[in-house]
Amino acid sequence: MNNRTDWTAHIVLGLGVLLFLLPVWLVFSASTQNPAMIGRGELSFIPGTGLDVYWKVLTEGAPGVAPVWHLLLVSFGMAMAIAIGKILISVLSAYAIAFFRFPFRLACFWMIFFTLMLPVEVRIIPTYAVMAGFGLINTFTGLTMPLIASATATLLLRQTFLAIPDELVEAARMDGAGPLRFLRDILLPVSAANIAALFVILFVYGWNQYLWPLLVATDSRLDTIVIGIVKMIGADTSVEWNRVMATAVLAMLPPVAIVVLMQHWFVKGLTEGDK
Amino acid sequence: MERRTLFGGWALPAAFVLPQALLTILFFLWPAGQAIYGSLTRQDAFGLKTQFIGLENFVDLFTDPLYIESMWRTLGFCLAVTFLSMGVALLLAVFADREIKGRGIYRTLLIWPYAVAPAVAAILWILLLHPQIGMVSHALKTIGINWDYKINGTQAMLVVILASAWKQVSYNFIFFLAGLQSIPRSVIEAARMDGARGWRSFRTIIFPLLAPTTFFLLVVNLVYSAFDTFGTIQAMTQGGPGKSTETLVVKVYRDGVVNLDLGGSSAQSVVLMLGIVALTVLQFRFLGKRDKT
Known part of the structure; x- marks a missing residue:
């Protein structure tokens, strides 16, 4: 113009x-x-x-905090476990809810939907009590499992699956594909872009957790990098600011890199599903 | 919306839903039930006897001036964070929607902060505003402002608002930009023909068309600022000085985890649940209406 x-x-x-x-x-x-x-x-x-401060924090950490390589490892493990675990169980449950009719289907859907309204922040003490009952305090399972269950991923995938044209399902059935083959050979490839977007959102979600790890993992071997950083500045008297800042840079790099590299899918996945 | 073509059988789908159903019951419904039960009971000091006391915990809560104060504080904090981050995001999105050179690069550079953890955003702002090391604080001191958010409650509130809003701008930016892009160019062109340009075109055409996005973001941002900012506040002020940045979530954490008042903190959890249920219902009623029209 x-x-x-x-x-x-x-x-x-x-x-x-x-x-x-x-x-x-x-x-x-x-x-x-x-x-x-x-x-x-x-x-x-x-x-x-x-720049040697980066080597120092990676190998030594800071007073009272594990070496940063270990913090990064825990954060990475946690983010991956949450992202992959959530995608796995959500693909299955969204597939069941979108493509089958079975008793209690709607009850299941509403039950999953309801968890949208219960972020960990509102059920701090009771969830902690449940975890303690299972002996999951200070375990990696305890750190990740309760965060895997939330509803966002299931609802997003259900939307994706509902948008798949009926002709595709009918064609697959004419070719004699059963529900398992349809899932593996058609549904998953067709939804690959949405699943990639979901992976970005969930990885960032898992990496950035603060309150839940703070509660459930008091053992410093399970400290994530976000927890580690807050611990570092908590020692208010003798904070080694250069180490804190180097750790902050290292804490930002992985999730930012994933968002920037997968930007295209991520933005589409985020805005198309409305949350 | 329902699918027309479906597979038969119920054993397979039941097995597929099972993992999620189990996790949901174990980690969501069961604890939520426990919170409701706990909010209606009182335990003695040794945790040996549990007594049913009805709504007494709630009466205590709502007659506690400290809780009421924290509610108002949270409301103010949430509104400030929401309007600040949505306002800045909308401004940026409007300009990023224009056809200018390098807009792809601008977008990338405005989207990445989505990935920064709330607690890490606090670190960035500490470096700017910390009374001893902060760069901006020194500038403020040289022009005669006594800046120390570690003792001044109002300044502390300002600091956590800024850090929380900063982190949320890119999320809002992504949604506003998507909303703007979905407005048909022909509508804007038609308005332009009628002489609506710039601010007038924005106020009378674009902003009303963005209403669904704005409303969706309003709810998401209120929830974000009420719940996800715990990390930011904990890293910067721990709710202090005194109680000046103690939002409701910080208070649940302090009362339940630090001071071990289980009945009271369960009642607080239930109040927070009701709040978030109300917000969600509001959102889905509104979005549902949009779908029908």
């Missing part, structure tokens, strides 16, 4: 980008500087020279 540069748009969007990038740049910059200087408030935008 017109070829004039839209300066207002560039200025507004540029400021928006800076609003997000500047704090992160500052964190990176601080991670390379002398902790005593940061403590005195002499923080600089220009990074120092010490």
